Amino acid sequence: MNKIIRINLGPVEGIPMGQGHCFRIEGEDIAVFRGRDGSISAIENTCPHLKGPLAEGIIGDGKVVCPLHGHRFDLKTGKGSETPECVRTFEASLENGTIFIAYTPESAENVHC
């Protein structure tokens, strides 16, 4: 098992309601989304199709839509609408208004979809 690093991403207000924001951690871009239902989710930012920035996509119904060609990705499982595309997901949580994610470096094989 690879080590998991718990990372503080700052106050939840840093991400506007219903939108995503991209954080660069150890050279890897991670898109973190703040759902209107209060959920926080984190996935790999780079769309496996043609590298669209997923943090800029519209979210809803537990999915994000890539702004470039509209492929969809499940924010919990990372599973894409066009098989076999999928993205890495990270556990994310909200504690006292602060976002934390459990980050595993890119080499880790935690893609589960």
Added chain:
Amino acid sequence: MKKRLVVIGNGMAGARMVEEILKRDCGAYEIVMFGAEPYGNYNRILLSNVLNQTQAPDAIFLNTLDWYVENNITLHTGVKVTHIDRNEKKVYGLKLAEGDVPYTTGISDASGADFISVSYDEVIIATGARPFVPRIRGSDFPGVFLFRTIDDCDLIADYAKNCRKASVIGGGLLGLEAARGLMTHDLEVSVIEAADQLMPSQLDTEAAKILERAMGAMGLRVLTKTLISQIVQKNGKVARMVFRDGGVLETDLVVISAGIVPITEVAQKSGLKVNRGILCDDRMRTSDPDIYAVGECVEHRGVTYGLVDPIWQQVNVLADILTGVNPDAVYLGSKTGTKLKVMGVDLTSMGEKETEETDDEILVYRDPNRGVYKKLIVRDDKIHGAILLGDTELSDPLMRLFMNEKPLPENRGEILFGAVDGTRLFDAADLPDTAQICNCNGICKGDILTAIEEKKCSSVAAIGTETKAGQGCGSCRGSIAQIISSVVGEVGYDAGEHYYVPGVPLEKSQLVREIRSQGLKSVSGVLEKLGEGKEDPTTKTGLASLLKTLWPKVYEDERDARFINDRVHANIQKDGTFSVVPRIVAGVTTPEELLRIAEAAVKYKAKMVKFTGGQRIDLLGIKKEDLPDIWKDIGLPSGHAYTKAFRTVKSCVGTDFCRFGLGDAISLAKQVELRFQGVEAPHKVKMAVTGCPRNCAEAYVKDVGVVAIEGGRWEIYIGGAAGSTIRKGDLLCTVESHEEVLKYTGRFLEYYRQHAKYLERTYGFVERMGIDLLKGILIEDSLGICAGLEEKMQEAVDAYKDPWQEAEDPVYPFQFEGPQLIEVLQEAENNG
């Protein structure tokens, strides 16, 4: 052995009859059906849509041939029953030859043909009605049609290809629908009505006048008080009509729609009692206790009906009796209301149109400016009659109050204008189970509840598939959603519906009505109140666009509902950078502006500088974080090369420099662009103003194109396209001044904003509505809405703010930031 039931007639009543029996007890009978038409069963109501080309013929089928097989029903299609031998207890039918009209009185050649005979225990006659053909010489000439079946629609459409002028005999509901349908076949259409007004059985004279004006404005010619003496043919084809007063009307095609007559021959030949229709008692039984009848062929308590609503009630009663579900069920007659299905005209009428009783309350509201007329006759605290014209927002609840004979609220104003505090006059959730929700298909609340509870239907579409509710005119879909949410709390999601957006189960007009009445100003608010419980991504952008149109000033702008381009006011590129297209009004710039653009391009390392097809300059490959600064450096407003909004006005040099220029294209283009810039719309809108018909600015193929012509005048074309679709715009009007160009353009754009579907370009919209209709509404003000359109457009114009001003003041943190660098070291490994 099972009893055998023979059903004669496979139309709306016959097929529904069988469905209702199967629903109650699928083992009750062995069923044999005869249908003179060579098809399964289709929704006759929707033939109007087939004729006006908004629905394909195969889209209106209710029961396909497979359905009969699956349900073990023997269906003899294309077979006309001739008589019933009541002694032998057998039904006799003959196969029709191809091309035979199913509803004629005779059969082309019965002699020698082989009868199909089927013995029965019980019979249901559901032969419907045929069009009434008045005694007019020439009514059998080629080119004269009736309008009753799918085949009729085919024949009419086919014949219309070689015609220019058409006329419809009869100015009733069906006549008007037929006339509107014919207009979509590029015909000049006249309606000839013998009475002194349109729709004499449903409208009072005042409403009829307003309707006549609206129909006239659509380009339909209406001749009332006109009696036809004969139809004249030339070279074996209809050529003209001659009137009793000596008048003549050229016409290449005639559709007779002068009422209906019950089809009773089978009953007559079989010795059943027949008056105007087949006489039936309250149990739908004819004079033979083993033979029943339902539908338009029936006369019950002296009344024959020509609408489906009463038929569904008859069918339900008879199904209850035959299956023993309620052997004592009785049919006591129906109250009827009608809705005119003509695009662009909202009209509902129910009950009596006039009253002589002095004790009746009569409420009338007139708003001639908007073409609105509402009349309500109240007797004993209940609706006795009502006419709603021009504004039918309340037709659904009123119809329910009327049908269910509910007492009215004390404040009568609420009945005409809806409850003042916004609460609904009628919430479907409060209705009893027996209340009919879908009036087209006769579906009660109880049926919908069963579908929700037993079949686990949780979306409006699923309810439709299960029960047919909501699949007719669609006006009850809001109520269905209310019922679903009252049971399961959440309305399911179904893609592929004709909703404005997939996540809200309402068509555009219904959605607009709900948004207005509930005062919903944000996407999340709409989703919460009207959505199907899910925050569907595609729904959000559509709603954002609509809300901005509806509430230009007070719209709560939630950026998460916008596409990235509309969050940062630039076009995203394939590499994640953005393009910057400043507004260059009418394609005219200055050396100073060019210098600023050039410097900015160098400073922010634009990957390419390109002249666009829209006569401006595109700086491509700009980083998101540089957007605010480059905008400030350029010092020009946004060109809106990204939003679904009003974008550019292309122009030629016109009278300023061109030797052929007839009009000052540049100054007009500037005025137009500065007025409408950035105004949100269902899709992008591009314009051009060109100085003469040489059309160098390509105005004929723009959403709105203005062309200068001789005499200092301007032609306004709408609905042109030269993208993925090529279409020359339709001429809306010719005007004298720049002000008029702004006025009519504004009216059209506002009408488009209000009525087009999301992502429908004007080329689709204008095509769908028809230019004649639009001319009537926008130029002649047939609906009296133009002042309102202008006012709304002015509001949108006033609310416009250049989005690039957000450079100074981002609306949310990191609006223009790239990835945010996170240092990991100090936080690491505390949760290994």
